[in-house]
Amino acid sequence: MRSILIFLAIAxxxxxxxxxxxxxxxGLASPFFGLVALAMMATPAIAALIVVFLVDKPAxxxxxxxxxxxxxxGRFIGYLALALVVPVVLILAALPIGALFGVYPADFVNFSGFQEITEAQLAATGAPALPIPIGVLVALQFVNVLIGAFINLIPALGEELGWRGWLLPKLLPLxxxxxxxxxxxxxxxxxxxxVLLGYNYPTAPGWLGLVMMCGMCVVVGAVFSWLRIRSGSVWAPALVPLVLIIVLAATGQFRPAPTPDAQPEPATSR
Structure with missing residues (x-):
């Protein structure tokens, strides 16, 4: 218990x-936001390393x-492959569920909703119109998932080394x-x-955003924990959160809600 408390205090x-x-x-508009978010991902790993090398000192x-x-x-490679597949499956399952509750547009053939959101974001920033078909853009998001999963394994491992690598086994006696x-x-x-600054859930009050984040982490964390327990290592679950982050970031889900002044003006008839 002592080492767990020290780990949590540091992280x-x-x-x-x-x-x-x-x-x-x-706040989120700071030019250093990306650097801060990246540095935060390393804090669980730092906490785990301090506890392992200075507190517990296991052999x-x-x-x-x-x-x-x-x-x-063979087993290790199999779980790594599963770690790449699981996020895509979760995303594909979440899309129709989100469409049912009105979170996502239900057009999964022509991607009209995604195109409307993308074009509105481009117009709000003064960027030129989308130069490629929307279907190609959607396909590229999934390609980015696979490529980015390997490029960004180290920052993702920063979180998983702490939460599933060290903490989860310490809690398993419960x-x-x-x-x-x-x-x-x-x-x-x-x-x-x-989250309390408006990240992840920009339209929700801070306390509600934190409650929603905890619920999401419990559900998604169960998948990561299963991969950690079954594979016996932290490498497989380290790929999963990274893949989800890349998909959400690529589709603009982490952007703060635009202010009224930033909304593109509606077209008027002439």
Whole structure:
């Protein structure tokens, strides 16, 4: 319990410390926002490394972090492949559900809703019209998922090394289900410095955004936890959150809601 408390104090304390310039500056509009968000992703890994090397000091430090051993090569590669497939499946499942509740437009053939949103964002920023067919743009998002998953593995590993690599096994003595629920809740609360500024859920009050983030992290974290437990390492779950982040960022889901002044003017008849 002592090492868990130290881990949480370091991970949460560093995340708030890194985010302070946003709180005392321009918030999400700060030109340093991307750098701050990237640095925050490293805080769980830093906390885990400090606890492993300075507090617990286990004989097998790589095993304590979920980095090694990776098990049989075929099994390891299989779980890595599954980690790339799972986010795409989740996204494809979420689209019709979101359309049912009016979150996403239901046109999955011509992508008219996505095209309307994209064109409105381009018009609001004064950018030229979309130079390629909307179907090609949609396809490119999934290509970016696969490419980006490998390019950005290290920053994604920063989170997973802490949450699923070190923390989840420490909570497993409570039972598998309590460990998954508690680790997901902790993961969600750790996002507070950015969520309370309007990130992820820009149209919701801060407290509601944080509740929604915790719920999402519990549900999605269960998938990551399953990959961690079944594969025996942190490498497979490290790919999943990264893939989801790339998809959401590529489709503009993390952008703050535009202000009324930034909305494009409606076309008028002449």
């Amino acid at each position: 949460f304390g560093l995340s708030w410390l890194i985010a302070l310039p946003l709180w005392f500056g321009d 097998r430090k790589a095993a304590a972090l979920g980095l090694w051993p990776i098990g049989r090569p 039972g598998v289900t309590p460990a998954i629920l508690l680790s997901g809740l902790i993961w969600g609360l750790w996002h507070a410095p950015l």
